[in-house]
Amino acid sequence: MSIENDADRLAGPSLAAGDATGWFDRLYQEAAAGRAVVPWDRPSPSGGLDSAGLPAGDGRRALVVGCGLGRDAEFVAGLGYATTAFDISPTAVRDARARHPGTSVSYQVADLLSPPASWSAAWDLVVESNTVQALPRALRPAATASVASFLAPGGTLVVLAAALDSPSEQGPPWPLTHDEISAFAGDEVRAVTIERIGSDRFDGRWRAVFTR
Template sequence: MTASAADARRLAAASLAAGDPTGWFEHLYAQARDGRAEVPWDVAAPSTHLRALDLPDGVGRRALVVGCGPGRDAEYLGELGYAVTAFDISATAIDLARARHPSSPVDYVVADLLDPPAAWRHGFDLVLESNNVQALPTEIRARAIAVAGTFVAPGGLLVVLAAATGRVDSDGSGPPWPLSRAEIDGFAADGLRPISITQVEAVGTTLPTRWQALFTR
């Protein structure tokens, strides 16, 4: 296990023990800002699995990035022409994204997937959920899955990228906690239907395989 993965698991375990299953995101970013931890997913390049997708032309379309972190995937979608809103529950993560991309047209905001702004309902042509639900414990995961699709506009696209199997050497602890096929199927709610659901070989991670799932309204 890498040092950054250990930091994430340490802080997640502490938050879960305190009854705050999402608070560890802010703790992780704050400690990373102070040089006391590393964020495992804070890498320069956009997601390889996102870049592999043949996405619709972004011009004239709105995109929403769930749990955007420092903004690498949000910036990529912005480069494709999308008008991007990107949110994270961690205020420190949003501060970091804004600082790294000071001239960006992306609208970075603090928001909670479990309690999103009502104005976002059915408001986006593309919604990206990459690696966030897999970082949530079972007791709130179903709720997060149900909410993710509510952002998708009629004719829009929901992209779900997530761990499908655990680390070869894992003892089952997390995060991440890989999603089951039933959980992936659960994204087809609120009028969404699946376009494709596949398992692909993971790139740049010790997780053997990943889900690549597309849904539309």
């Protein structure tokens, strides 16, 4: 069984039917039944997620976007943040809760493209890793604006994503160009650092930090 093919096998028909996100829950369901592997289900936090440049947690409020099975949310909670993490897949949220019994993280089902209004400008730390790149390019402006909207004044947004010099229609994933990673800035949100870090896939990986 090829790891990448489980995602490709499910994403293809879903996208062809005009459903950009339905395949995620199907992948998590199949994985829970032992029939598929979730490619991003790894024991360590996402590449580039570390405490460098982040304010101390100290009970500040953190939101983790597209949290999957919780690897990044647990890392952020371990830094002392009061952490909420959300995913569109109810199966991922169920399994994240089960995988981390006793966790302080509040795992919730929510859609990045239609988030609760109360999340607007409410978070001291926002972590987005690999979710925007997993959505078709047509949804990118809305997804990017939604991520940035979560950031409280004075807060920190960390975006981690695969990088590509020229946009490609082939995906998922659809790695971000420099213009696309820069687009998290705007509406009072500004870039602090946009770094390209090493990776053996695509044209490296973005680690970008923004503040409002």
